[in-house]
Amino acid sequence: SGYHKVLAENRQLYNEVQDLKGNIRVYCRVRPFLPGQGSRQSTVDFVGENGDILIANPSKQGKEALKMFSFNKSFGPSATQEEVFMDTRPLIRSVLDGYNVCIFAYGQTGSGKTYTMTGPNSLSEKDWGVNYRALNDLFHISQSRVDVFKYEVSVQMVEIYNEQVRDLLLTEGSNKKLEIRNHSQLNGLNVPDASMLPVTSTADVLDLIKIGQKNRAVGATALNERSSRSHSVLTVHVQGTDLASGSILRGCLHLVDLAGSERVDKSEATGDRLKEAQHINKSLSALGDVVSALAQKSSHVPYRNSKLTQLLQNSLAGQAKSLMFVHISPDIESFGETMSTLKFAERVASVELGAARSNK
Numbered sequence: 001s002g003y004h005k006v007l008a009e010n011r012q013l014y015n016e017v018q019d020l021k022g023n024i025r026v027y028c029r030v031r032p033f034l035p036g037q038g039s040r041q042s043t044v045d046f047v048g049e050n051g052d053i054l055i056a057n058p059s060k061q062g063k064e065a066l067k068m069f070s071f072n073k074s075f076g077p078s079a080t081q082e083e084v085f086m087d088t089r090p091l092i093r094s095v096l097d098g099y100n101v102c103i104f105a106y107g108q109t110g111s112g113k114t115y116t117m118t119g120p121n122s123l124s125e126k127d128w129g130v131n132y133r134a135l136n137d138l139f140h141i142s143q144s145r146v147d148v149f150k151y152e153v154s155v156q157m158v159e160i161y162n163e164q165v166r167d168l169l170l171t172e173g174s175n176k177k178l179e180i181r182n183h184s185q186l187n188g189l190n191v192p193d194a195s196m197l198p199v200t201s202t203a204d205v206l207d208l209i210k211i212g213q214k215n216r217a218v219g220a221t222a223l224n225e226r227s228s229r230s231h232s233v234l235t236v237h238v239q240g241t242d243l244a245s246g247s248i249l250r251g252c253l254h255l256v257d258l259a260g261s262e263r264v265d266k267s268e269a270t271g272d273r274l275k276e277a278q279h280i281n282k283s284l285s286a287l288g289d290v291v292s293a294l295a296q297k298s299s300h301v302p303y304r305n306s307k308l309t310q311l312l313q314n315s316l317a318g319q320a321k322s323l324m325f326v327h328i329s330p331d332i333e334s335f336g337e338t339m340s341t342l343k344f345a346e347r348v349a350s351v352e353l354g355a356a357r358s359n360k
């Protein structure tokens with residue numbers, strides 16, 4: 001029957017998923033030099049097929065200058081959008097089987113987070129980012145299972161700015177602060193007051209993302225681009241009804257565009273800028289702490305230290321699976337940020353080095 005076909009299709013995925021639960025996969029992506037920058041010396045010495053990446057410190061010589069990092073995968077500057085998305089596909093499929101999945105974009109402002117998640121401005125199919133490809137897969141697979149499951153898909157999009165959660169899909173642009181709840185009865189719907197809009201196609205979701213991005217820009221000043229100072233979380237809720245038994249599966253996909261990870265110069269930042277920077281640093285380290293506590297199977301996971309980790313609590317623990325795209329720029333001027341980005345990523349990934357390596 002169709003049901004058994006779906007099950008067989010998923011047996012391999014199921015095994016993969018069992019390996020992955022509670023762990024985070026970390027993929028590193030190096031953006032190319034931008035047009036007009038010419039050919040310059042790169043701080044990225046080598047990107048290996050096994051996920052290794054070798055960074056050269058421009059102010060040191062020889063062996064001293066080199067530092068190796070190792071991730072589940074590393075993509076060099078010539079990697080295509082398709083290659084970058086390829087290994088994400090099993091995770092997307094698992095959302096339709098009732099799993100919760102988080103996909104994060106991490107990195108300093110200008111390192112390529114938006115490029116990976118959304119794509120460049122002039123979107124042709126080959127340039128599609130992870131968001132578009134993920135939703136496309138989601139709707140395709142749900143259509144291919146139409147004889148077996150009835151799927152309903154709806155979307156929420158919120159922003160976390162200075163530890164306040166704001167609805168990005170509210171057409172009237174209210175500033176109402178939203179509460180996060182973590183009752184299991186809420187079926188993962190832990191920001192119950194945020195707009196929840198039903199969607200039936202990738203195009204529907206893209207329209208909502210546009211509205212969300214427009215709302216996110218509200219409040220941005222010329223000096224201080226809001227979108228790089230806040231986290232945005234797009235959540236795709238999927239409910240599947242098994243047509244034979246009537247039983248219900250629920251999964252959700254969180255697409256998280258994190259605030260720029262760059263350290264703000266303390267001597268320069270004052271007032272609002274300093275406050276923003278402190279909130280960002282705090283929430284990014286809280287995310288790092290949660291992910292490493294989970295991977296170490298620690299008995300205490302400090303979800304409550306930030307709104308971001310509270311919001312994603314149900315989707316980081318247990319059977320959930322996460323993937324982080326970590327972005328670096330090859331510029332020598334970015335060397336310091338590149339190192340702190342990779343150290344963060346290493347902390348998140350290396351929590352169980354042995355297993356992370358055999359998962360490749």
Ligand code: ADP
Pocket residue numbers: 030031032034077107108109110111112113114115116120228327
């Ligand atoms: P962020 O979202 O981290 O601030 P962006 O995605 O806006 O960074 O990237 C900064 C610039 O670099 C943009 O002009 C973008 O088009 C370009 N860029 C980033 N990654 C790539 C890539 N892999 N290939 C080509 N251009 C890229």
